[in-house]
Amino acid sequence: MESVVNPKAYPLADAQLTMGILDIIQQAANYKQLKKGANEATKTLNRGISEFVVMAADTEPLEILLHLPLLAEDKNVPYVFVPSKQALGRACGVTRPVIACSVTSNEGSQLKLQIQGLKDSIEKLLI
């Protein structure tokens, strides 16, 4: 963990919310409702099938994923930064670090209620 977090990584989730986010991401990976990587996350936002976007705050350089907040604002999709890309990669079920991922929509999914609750929690960070 970096002692100094990039100020551009906003909104940054605290420890408790980070655990909730990573847990939902792991379940989404199991349910095949997860897109891993900045390019795939960009595509889900362009297609309008994204529920929320999670990005890693310790990305170096951080600018390679700062286009995602712009797209998320255009599409009215919540986005949030988590402290560690290593932890994000582990939650996605990938051996490599993951700097960005996107949870996709599925009407009949069992995760819908949890995703909705998490979206509300993420949006509260912006107030």
Next chain:
Amino acid sequence: MLVLFETPAGFALFKVLDEGKLDKVEDLWKEFTTSDSARKVVELKAFNKFENTSDALSAATLIIDSKPSKGLRKFLQKHCEGETLAVADSKLGNAIKEKLKIDCLHNSAVMELMRGLRNQLTELITGLGAQDLGPMSLGLSHSLSRYKLKFSPEKVDTMIIQAIGLLDDLDKELNTYAMRVREWYGWHFPELTKIVTDNIQYAKVVKMMGNRVNAVNLDFSEILSDEELETQLKEAAVISMGTEVSDLDLSNIRELCDQVLALSEYRAQLYDYLRSRMNTIAPNLTALVGELVGARLIAHGGSLLNLAKQPGSTIQILGAEKALFRALKTKHSTPKYGLIYHASLIGKASQKHKGKISRSLAAKTALAIRYDALGDGEDNSIGTESRLKLETRLQVLEGRELGKSAGSTKGKPKIEVYEKDRKKGTGALTTPAKTYNPAADLVLTEETPKKSELASKKRKHNEVETEPLAEPAEEAIQEDGDQEDRKKKKKKNKESKEAPAGEGDGEKKKKKKSKEVEEEPVVAAASEVKKKKKKSDADGEDVAMQTEESGKKEKKKKKKAC
């Protein structure tokens, strides 16, 4: 609770008199249908008026960026002690909370309240009429738009888009003009086209020479560095088959040459400008794919920021949309590259690896573009490092090709070994053929009884020959044997023809044999054995057949014994 409301005239601060109304968000709009009911819910507490339009513009631009201006901060500090503030922008609320330690609130009730306030704005704020609000609002919006057009940082790449468009147009125009010069002057001096192949040199030569008869006296060394070309030119001028031209024609051709030279100079100047702008605005992209390809990508994407929002796969096929949609419609293979085909890295790669290098280059290009568009620094370290990685990968791919060819040579003996195994297999196939020999042996065993029969016949002949020489006792035994054999044969024949007749004959023969027994006691034992056989034969045909077979065996045994 206080409500911060932004107006073109200034910032308004309302006090919520009845906060219970906010709980019923769906019915809140009813309270703002009339000014009297609205006054019961909220009242104006303070108003911070803008002094002039520039003050309004600066405050509005800061609000757009979600930052509180200095005047707003003072205004809030003065009136918001210990109160909760409702704001229309959550980011602005966060900023106010950080700087002024004022609790800020932003939710659906606040948004509904804002709508009500906007509906009754002129009634709630005294001294601010509808007639005054309209032109104020219009003036502010015009100022704001003008400000955006002038100082928007996203607009800097429009210079690159226009420059690359002009550069491509200049290339086409320059080519057209140069071809026109060649064709026009070709009427007068057609051989010159093949002697001087460069367009710029051709224009300079034509401008200096004018009429071809002047070529002999002129020195073209400044234009043509090759002396042989100059010699060829002067020789061709003497024997040229072109037509004569007047001075008026030549002056027009010279003016066209001036145009060509001027355009080429401007193109070089524009290219230098484009290179400097690209290195300033997108240094990493320039380091990775070059100025021209980078500029064309930005132009095709619309702007650098738009290009930054594209994934790597889109950047790979930018410029090949027609081929892409044709492939999607006909379900053929999609294109591998678009504008980035002209990057030097893809030019270096062999045909086999162009697709892989294209995909890798597009991915790294996407990262470089995002850093250029969204980052503040102007270093190109990401571009140079990515380029080194890609070049290393290209070398690895090319090297692995050699490794594969070496492997194929190693594979040949393996193939031979495999063929040997097949040969061994064919060898194994011959083994069952060897096992077939016992069958042949069976065939040979069937042939031996015939030989034995032939031998028996020979033996009979031998017996016949030896009869006169044999002793009297032996003669008697032999004669009896022969007779017995003949009788047996007859019996067999009869039995085979008719069963009952055979039986009758058997009985008669039995009688005869009994007489013989009486006559010759020496053969009695043999005759008794024979009788037993006959009796068994008489029992049944099947049994007789079996006994016949057994008899045959016994005969064989006897012959062998003999």
